[in-house]
Amino acid sequence: MTLPNFAFFKGRIVPYSEAKVGVLTHTFNYGTGIFGGIRGYWNDAEGQLFIFKPHDHFHRFLESASLMLMELPYTEDQLAKVTAELLRTEKLRGDCYIRPIGYFADEIIGVRLHSLHADLAIIAIPFGQYVDNEEGSHVTVSSWRRIDDNMIPARGKIAGAYVNSAFIKTDAQRAGFDEAIVLNQDGHVAEGSAENLFLIRMGTVCTPPVTENILEGITRRTVMGLLRDDLGLQVVERPIDRTEIYLSEEMFFCGTGVQIAAITKVDHRPIGTGQLGPVTAKLRKLYFDVVRGNVPKYRECCYPVYQK
Numbered sequence: 001m002t003l004p005n006f007a008f009f010k011g012r013i014v015p016y017s018e019a020k021v022g023v024l025t026h027t028f029n030y031g032t033g034i035f036g037g038i039r040g041y042w043n044d045a046e047g048q049l050f051i052f053k054p055h056d057h058f059h060r061f062l063e064s065a066s067l068m069l070m071e072l073p074y075t076e077d078q079l080a081k082v083t084a085e086l087l088r089t090e091k092l093r094g095d096c097y098i099r100p101i102g103y104f105a106d107e108i109i110g111v112r113l114h115s116l117h118a119d120l121a122i123i124a125i126p127f128g129q130y131v132d133n134e135e136g137s138h139v140t141v142s143s144w145r146r147i148d149d150n151m152i153p154a155r156g157k158i159a160g161a162y163v164n165s166a167f168i169k170t171d172a173q174r175a176g177f178d179e180a181i182v183l184n185q186d187g188h189v190a191e192g193s194a195e196n197l198f199l200i201r202m203g204t205v206c207t208p209p210v211t212e213n214i215l216e217g218i219t220r221r222t223v224m225g226l227l228r229d230d231l232g233l234q235v236v237e238r239p240i241d242r243t244e245i246y247l248s249e250e251m252f253f254c255g256t257g258v259q260i261a262a263i264t265k266v267d268h269r270p271i272g273t274g275q276l277g278p279v280t281a282k283l284r285k286l287y288f289d290v291v292r293g294n295v296p297k298y299r300e301c302c303y304p305v306y307q308k
């Protein structure tokens, strides 16, 4: 991965080499940070870079900060503006990934959330696909369970919680799968290691509700709207049993990183025909048009970086 040239760090844009923290930094030791993952999409015809739904992402970012008692003196709009400035400073003219990080900067020993000092860093890098098999991944059901909201807030994007995701992802890939589906403490389907999940059963699109220890994904919300309003499908949020995934007609992951990735096999069982299904194919095409700013109705979701 190419390193960024710049970072927003301690309130200003500096060369990336200057954006450093000490080894005693609280968040580095205890995982008490929060973060976001946002994509920028290049529109070649317009010569414009669009950040997709930055206000929604920064809203969740600030909610995660609030859960962690982390005071970050920025509004969603200020964060969107700073990010656009960073992308211009980086002179990014292609698809990219933006990573805001909120962290406790104190260099101390002591596990707690109170009486600490928060800081913010943002970086951006050129970025393409996050997974290799966007049109047909083979996944397994993880032997790990998704973190429970009474252990670490599941709806926050909290750094330490991603140890759970790392176990899920590594064990799946070492066993030869692309990804894993993780169940929650009740044995219901939660999501993937870093993506939400949808499946189609008897023509109805189903996804776990936000009370099932999922991350409240921005892409999940976008996809629910596209399926209902543009593809005319019924979308139901309800708990999903493990064996329902084996019987589904189509299934896909969605998330900022993974975008829309078809799941065509689970634990060696084909999903539907075992090929990219018609709804997932249509949704993928629509989603990529939306995020690049090519659908007038959804144009306001795309935040332009360059002045025209």
Ligand SMILES: Cc1ncc(COP(=O)(O)O)c(C=O)c1O
Binding pocket: 037, 165, 191, 192, 193, 194, 195, 196, 214, 215, 216, 217, 218, 219, 220, 254, 255, 256, 257
């Ligand atoms: C655990 C987890 N679930 C779901 C998602 C998808 O969320 P979003 O669509 O907001 O990127 C992510 C990615 O941020 C994630 O880390």
